[in-house]
Amino acid sequence: MLSLKNIQQTFHPGTVNEVRALRGVSLEIPAGSFVIVLGGNGSGKSTLLNAVAGSFLVDQGTINLAGSDITRWPEHLRAKHIGRVFQNPFSGTAPNMSIAENFALATRRGKSHGLGWALHRKLRDSLRDRVRTLKMGLEDRLDNAIGSLSGGQRQALTLLMATWLKPDLLLLDEHTAALDPKSADQVLQLTAQIVAQDKLTTMMVTHSMAQAVAHGDRLVMMHQGNVFHDFSGADKTRLRIEDLLGYFDDLRRRDLMDESAAAMLREQYV
C-alpha cells in the first residue's frame, strides 16, 4: 500500500542550521495496518509523516502509495488518497466557517469542486447523524463557527472529516498531544474505533509510550532520522512501556557513547 524507499531530507543544507531530518528511511506498510511511529524530539517522526503528506518534496528516495508513484506530487493532489489530522487543533478546520461548511469541503476531498450547491439537504442529514455519534451535542450546532469549539471537539471533527471519504492512508500527527487528558482519551478512542471499523491503513505519530503500547498492530521507533526498531505481530502485542523505556535508554547511551568516543579520538589525534 505505502512503500517508502531510501527517503532522505535535509533542511537548510550548507548552513549552520543544517538538519539531516531523514537519513534514508525505508518502510513497507501493507494495506490495513495501523502503524505507530514513536520517537523523541527531533527524531524525524513528524518529518516522515509530512514527507508522505507532501508538505515538502523529499531530496531523495521514492514514495509509492496505492499503486502510484507520488514522490513528486504536490500536497493537494496527494489529498485524494490521504486523510490527515494535525497536532494543532486549529490546523485542521477553518475557524470562521460553520461546522457544516467545513464538512462540505471534507466530503469533496480530492474531488473536483464544481459550482454545485455546497450544503445540500442530503449532506446535512447524513452529517447530523455522523456528528451525533460523537456524543458531544454538536449535531444541533452545525451552523456555528467551528472556531467557537474547544480543541478536543475540533480535533474530533477533524478526524471525522479526514475519514468521511475512506482514505487510502490516514496520517495522524500527534493529534492528541495538544489536548487535555480527558479530550485526548476521547479522541484516541474515536480514532481506534474509526480505524478498526473502516479497516484504514494508518500511521500515527506519538511520543506517548502509553498510546504506543495500547494501540496499533505495528510499532516503528525512530531515532536521528532513521528507523531503529520495527515491531509487529506478536512482538508488538508483547511490548510493555518498560521495554520501550529500555530501548530509549539504549539509544541515549549510544548517543553518549558517540560523543565520548569522539572526544577521546579528538584528544588522541587533534
Place this chain on the structure above:
Amino acid sequence: MDLLLGALTLGLITSLLALGVYISFRLFEVADITVDGSITLGAAVTAILLVHGWNPLVATAAGTLAGAVAGLVTGFLQTKCGVNPLLSGILVMTALYSVNLRVMGQSNLSLMDSKTQKFYGLTAWAEEFGKKLGGPWHVLAWDVKAGDLVLLGGMALVVVLVALAMYLFFRTNFGTALRASGDNPQMVRALGVSVDTCRIVGLALANSVVALSGSLLCQYQSYADAQMGIGSIVTGLASVIIGEALTGTRSLGFAICGTIIGSILFRQLVALAMLGDIKPSDLKLITAVCLFFALVLPQLWKKIRRPKANAIP
C-alpha cells in the same frame, strides 16, 4: 435633493468596489491595492469602446473582464512568483497606470460626442428612458427628474444582482473552498484544493467587480480619467469596515449586505461634508480621515469598556 440622490447613486456604484475589496480584504486578508488601478482600467476600457461606438453593455462587460485580468496578474505574482501580497498589488497598480493611459490614449476621455452633443453609455440610455416616462416626479416633496430615478433603480438592480451572484457563488463547493483557503490554507491543501488556484481566482473575481464599478462610474460621470482610481482602496476599506460595524460578521449574507449599506452611508457622509465649506479637492483627505476613525473607534471602544489589567507588583 439632487446632491443626496446623486450620492445615493454613487454609493451604489462604489458598493461594487467595496464588494471587491471585501473579497480580498476579508476573505484573503490582504488590502489589495490593485483596485486603485483596476477601477480605472474598467473605466478606461469601457470609455474607449463607447467612444468607438460599441454597445454600452458590451463595453461594460469588456471593462469588467479587463479587471479580472488585472486580478489574475496580481494573484499570479502572489502565488506562483512568491511576491509579497501587498507589494504585488503595488506593482500591478503602478503598471496599470501606464496601461490605462495607453488604453485611453490620453489622460482624460470625455464620453460626449462632440458633433451631436450627446452622451454615450448606460447613463444616456437611462436619461432617454426617463424622458419617455415624463416627469419631473414628486418624491418626498421634491421634484426629481425621471431619468435620475431610472438611473438609481438601474444601479440598484445591478448591485442586487452582483451581490446575489456573489452570495450564491460563495455557497457553492468551489466558493466554499475559496473562502476556506483564506481562512485556513493548510486545511484546504490537506483536503485536496490548490490554495494558489483559489487565491488567483479570488483576486480575479474581486478585481472584476471593482472594474465593473469603475465602468459604471465613468458612464455615470461621463468621463474617464487616469487619476480617478487613486484612493479607491481606502474608500472600499472604509465601506467594508462601516458595514461590519453595522451588521457584524456573523454570516456571509450579513457581511455582503453590510458592505453595500456601508458604502452608501459613506457616500452620504461625504455628500453632507461637501454641503459645508469644503472643496472637492479635499475629498481624499476626508475619506482618509473617515477611514482612520472607522479603524480606530472600534478598538477605542473596546479599551474603554474593558477594565485595564492591574500590574502585578
